Amino acid sequence: MGLRDLRDQVCIVGVGDTPQGAVPHKTGDELAIDAARAALQDCGLKKDDIDGLFVQRSYGHQGDYLKVGLMLGLNPRVGGAIDGSGATGCYMLQHAALLLQAGMANYILLLYGTNQKTNRNRFGEALLEEHAPYGAFNPSLPFAFAFRRHMHLYGTTEEQLATVALNQRQHALLNPKAAQRTPLTLDDYMSARYVVWPLRMFDYCYITDGGHAFVLTTAERAKDLRKPPVYIRGMGRQEAFRAYETPDLVMQSFQQQAVAKMIFNMADVGVKDLQALYVQDAYSPAVFAALENYGFCPQGEAGRWIQGGRIALGGELPVNVNGGQLSETYMVGWQNTCDAVRQLRGEGGPRQIKDVELLMCTYTGGLREHAGALILQR
Numbered sequence: 001m002g003l004r005d006l007r008d009q010v011c012i013v014g015v016g017d018t019p020q021g022a023v024p025h026k027t028g029d030e031l032a033i034d035a036a037r038a039a040l041q042d043c044g045l046k047k048d049d050i051d052g053l054f055v056q057r058s059y060g061h062q063g064d065y066l067k068v069g070l071m072l073g074l075n076p077r078v079g080g081a082i083d084g085s086g087a088t089g090c091y092m093l094q095h096a097a098l099l100l101q102a103g104m105a106n107y108i109l110l111l112y113g114t115n116q117k118t119n120r121n122r123f124g125e126a127l128l129e130e131h132a133p134y135g136a137f138n139p140s141l142p143f144a145f146a147f148r149r150h151m152h153l154y155g156t157t158e159e160q161l162a163t164v165a166l167n168q169r170q171h172a173l174l175n176p177k178a179a180q181r182t183p184l185t186l187d188d189y190m191s192a193r194y195v196v197w198p199l200r201m202f203d204y205c206y207i208t209d210g211g212h213a214f215v216l217t218t219a220e221r222a223k224d225l226r227k228p229p230v231y232i233r234g235m236g237r238q239e240a241f242r243a244y245e246t247p248d249l250v251m252q253s254f255q256q257q258a259v260a261k262m263i264f265n266m267a268d269v270g271v272k273d274l275q276a277l278y279v280q281d282a283y284s285p286a287v288f289a290a291l292e293n294y295g296f297c298p299q300g301e302a303g304r305w306i307q308g309g310r311i312a313l314g315g316e317l318p319v320n321v322n323g324g325q326l327s328e329t330y331m332v333g334w335q336n337t338c339d340a341v342r343q344l345r346g347e348g349g350p351r352q353i354k355d356v357e358l359l360m361c362t363y364t365g366g367l368r369e370h371a372g373a374l375i376l377q378r
Contacts, residue, residue: 003236003266008377010097011222011229014043014215015338020329021179023209024118028062031211032113033071039213044226045107047072050215052099052108053079056088056332062114078105086280086332087237088112089212090363090372093337094235096216106217112334113211140204140283144196146251147285151198153300156288158198160303162189164284164319165202165326167312172323174313174350179208180327203284205325212334214341230341233269233358234375236262251285255371256293256362267375269358271295274375276318276359277311278340280333281325287311290362294373313351321351333363337374344378 016038018031026034032055040047053076057063065081078099082088089112096108150156166189172178184202192200222229238255264270271294279290288302296317297305311319322328322339329335340361343353353359356378363372 006101007233007266008231009219010100010216010232011219012214012341013217013222013225013229014039015341016042016213017338018211020177020208020210022117028058028113028115029068032111035211035213036109036111039215042227043215049107050074050109051077052105054092054110055081056112057081057083058114085370087363087370087372089334089337090374091237094237097232100216100218108216110214115209117207117209140196140199143283143285144199148198150251156303161284162186163306164287165189168320168324169327171313171321172327175323175328178323178328180206205282205330208329210329210331212331212338228345230344231377233377234263234267237372239370251289253289253293259371259373260294263373263375274358274360275356276353278320278336278361280363286364318353337361340376344376
């Protein structure tokens, strides 16, 4: 069986989320379970229908598979806990799709919950011991260094980078779930303090508490459920544990380029066939990297390519119409896929992308080790 044999055979049939922001009265596991209840209600299934469970490990020892399974009261046949950093949601969807297609389960529940805002996780540790002597105690440093390289090689400007944050804040203003809904202007952006030059405060994701959940099943079983199914048309992942040998790989990511070949081959479509893009954007340069590495624009051209409303709602390629992680919430990409499913079901409200049938979600984990992507179809 090849990748193309999996095309459109597995569907996301339920999505659920919780309020985002500060939720001090709940643990991450409790938020994940709240999201699970919402996802089950969304698709019309009962708890006892679920025979597969995957949980993403989170900060603060949350996301323990045994503990969450006991709290839910499930008896799954397949499952486990997965940790692939920011790409985990994509990996879990891939594992679930393969298990469903193999007949190992009928309905699989995927969960992520965190109270990282309440716990005040600062993401301030040295990610590798050899980084510490250089003061590299923030995971944004490789993105900042790589974007400086992009500026040097291609003439990219800080004003061009600002377009990402401004665009996503404009989308967030239309999203009642977004944690950041204060209007943002170019003057606001340019006068904001640098965190790691040339990245400013608005180039960073907004840390929140919250939970998200997906329910997956086969295309045949999906026909009998409450909401229209969203089909997984393409999926792929690639690790790059030797990526530290080449600093440019933060922006010129061979793993993203490898994933692009996988998913476009599986889906039998190209970038021109997609009506929207969701990027797992812990930092705004991640949007540039995705646009270039997945082939939406030539290498080095993202700064110029996104101008003129091209990535805005109503533009040629709307990007992160939920506000992304810069303005909606930091849920390591889960919130993007959740919103993508609702868009394909026509539930976008004032943010609804006109005539959307096919879109893409990208995931990035760690500093540059993990990459994954999905192409979803109405």
